[in-house]
Amino acid sequence: MDDIDLAEPHLLSWLATVGLDAHYVRAEGDHLYRLDDEGREIPVVDFAGGYGSLMLGHNHPDILACAREMLDHQAPVHAQFSRHPYAKRLAAELNAIVRRETESDEMYSVIFANSGAEAVEVAVKHAELDRVMKVAELRQEIAANIDAARAAVAAGEVSVSGEAAIAAGLDTTDFASLAARISEVNEARATTPPLLFALEGGFHGKLMGSVQLTHNAAYRNPFAALGTSVRFVAPVDISALPKIFDEERVDLLDLAVTGSEITVVCRPLPLFCAFVLEPVQGEGGIRALDARSAEQIQAACARVDCPVVVDEVQSGMGRTGTFLASSAVGLRGDYYALSKSLGGGLAKTAVMLARSSRYRPEFELVHSSTFAKDIFSTTIALKVLELLEADGGVAYARAAERGAYILDMLRSVQRDFPDVVADVRGRGLMLGLEFHDQSASAIPAVRRHAEGGTFGYAVAGTLLERHRVRTFPTASAPNTLRFEPSIHIGDAEVAQLEAGLRDVCAGLRAQDAAALVDH
Numbered sequence: 001m002d003d004i005d006l007a008e009p010h011l012l013s014w015l016a017t018v019g020l021d022a023h024y025v026r027a028e029g030d031h032l033y034r035l036d037d038e039g040r041e042i043p044v045v046d047f048a049g050g051y052g053s054l055m056l057g058h059n060h061p062d063i064l065a066c067a068r069e070m071l072d073h074q075a076p077v078h079a080q081f082s083r084h085p086y087a088k089r090l091a092a093e094l095n096a097i098v099r100r101e102t103e104s105d106e107m108y109s110v111i112f113a114n115s116g117a118e119a120v121e122v123a124v125k126h127a128e129l130d131r132v133m134k135v136a137e138l139r140q141e142i143a144a145n146i147d148a149a150r151a152a153v154a155a156g157e158v159s160v161s162g163e164a165a166i167a168a169g170l171d172t173t174d175f176a177s178l179a180a181r182i183s184e185v186n187e188a189r190a191t192t193p194p195l196l197f198a199l200e201g202g203f204h205g206k207l208m209g210s211v212q213l214t215h216n217a218a219y220r221n222p223f224a225a226l227g228t229s230v231r232f233v234a235p236v237d238i239s240a241l242p243k244i245f246d247e248e249r250v251d252l253l254d255l256a257v258t259g260s261e262i263t264v265v266c267r268p269l270p271l272f273c274a275f276v277l278e279p280v281q282g283e284g285g286i287r288a289l290d291a292r293s294a295e296q297i298q299a300a301c302a303r304v305d306c307p308v309v310v311d312e313v314q315s316g317m318g319r320t321g322t323f324l325a326s327s328a329v330g331l332r333g334d335y336y337a338l339s340k341s342l343g344g345g346l347a348k349t350a351v352m353l354a355r356s357s358r359y360r361p362e363f364e365l366v367h368s369s370t371f372a373k374d375i376f377s378t379t380i381a382l383k384v385l386e387l388l389e390a391d392g393g394v395a396y397a398r399a400a401e402r403g404a405y406i407l408d409m410l411r412s413v414q415r416d417f418p419d420v421v422a423d424v425r426g427r428g429l430m431l432g433l434e435f436h437d438q439s440a441s442a443i444p445a446v447r448r449h450a451e452g453g454t455f456g457y458a459v460a461g462t463l464l465e466r467h468r469v470r471t472f473p474t475a476s477a478p479n480t481l482r483f484e485p486s487i488h489i490g491d492a493e494v495a496q497l498e499a500g501l502r503d504v505c506a507g508l509r510a511q512d513a514a515a516l517v518d519h
């Protein structure tokens, strides 16, 4: 029985085909350790950084101490539906940081979750509750206006105008017919499905709802029938958003009494549920949104009252040099999703921040999770914020400095191998190196990987085996390697990565059959 692997063995055997099926036994800072045949530890420098969850590195001593203290004091980890002073402090601290950085006075209400995908779904779910409640409020207003018009007709004060009858598609100015028609039209239109928008290349998770927002067709297509379809916006279409939104507009019909006449008035149906985007696309290949696009999205969304959900699951928590990557391009979220490094590399946690002016307290009664808001993860998250904010925020400055240092190194590799490296990009400790397409390579193994979409993984396997460097391609752009180490990454580790990249690039340029390790 011991030999049977029922824990995703298919994935493991796939990892083995590219030499990434390592077994790590210990982790500290920016290193993972595996054992050699004699049982000695072999350090591997970790540029994958837990897919963005290790801003502070593996097993940071202060985070460990915080966890130990809680466990030693028998902290009530699962005490749902009770007072949560630690969660209250975390929400206040998050607000202080976000308000400072966005230079805004607005408060954000916080809902707790367990993973990145969950936080995104919580934001969209809240946005939908808000939208549905707005539809109900609008319909109530219209019902009250119809009642008022009916009373005015009954009192003989007003009559239905000819234009009103035409607007409602009637050939009579009878009030009862008009009211019935308006109710019928509104009934049908009010149930128009919500509209969700996301950017091409975006990644927002793989759950039933969030996968609909994830652009990668391989992840999304098999499950398309399980969720609301999302309209993906290409970067070139961002400037056309007002037109795209206008085409989607649906109006409810309302009645107004103007002088002695009843007229029909169009009222826009709240139809826009959310526009979801990452300020720096992680899995999409480390692609940063520029300030102009951010402004265009913000303005177009504001015009139609479409809330902007800023997914900072990977880019947030200081990774790009500011707490929120979006604040650097002037993007203001109606919602923010944060996760990954919020858990300090130890806890699984996530939060959704909702702008107070949109917040619906009713949400708290209809949404919850057994594990969310527990004392263990929220206390660790508070410790993470304390470490990030310490000494005037040197952690943010360090993310920017270390990032610039690594980017310089990547640029030098690109300069020396422009025929192999197509681009290097990113901000702070969210960096990517894109290889040119290798499907015309003279090396059969390289060609096979390039054609099968596994080239980046084969490079990662080679870097691991020959240089003890761990990195991965981004999920939806597999020719781009990601580098997301902790803020404590040292010059020696960066040099180790550089040696590995130069070695791989030289092998690919020379069309050397041994350029990549063949498994």
Ligand code: PMP
Pocket (backbone or CB within 6 Å): 051, 115, 116, 117, 118, 120, 203, 204, 205, 206, 278, 282, 283, 311, 312, 313, 314, 315, 339, 340
């Ligand atoms: N949003 C973004 C931007 C992400 O990068 C990820 C994970 N890579 C997610 C959401 C999903 O997070 P999780 O894997 O914790 O569900």
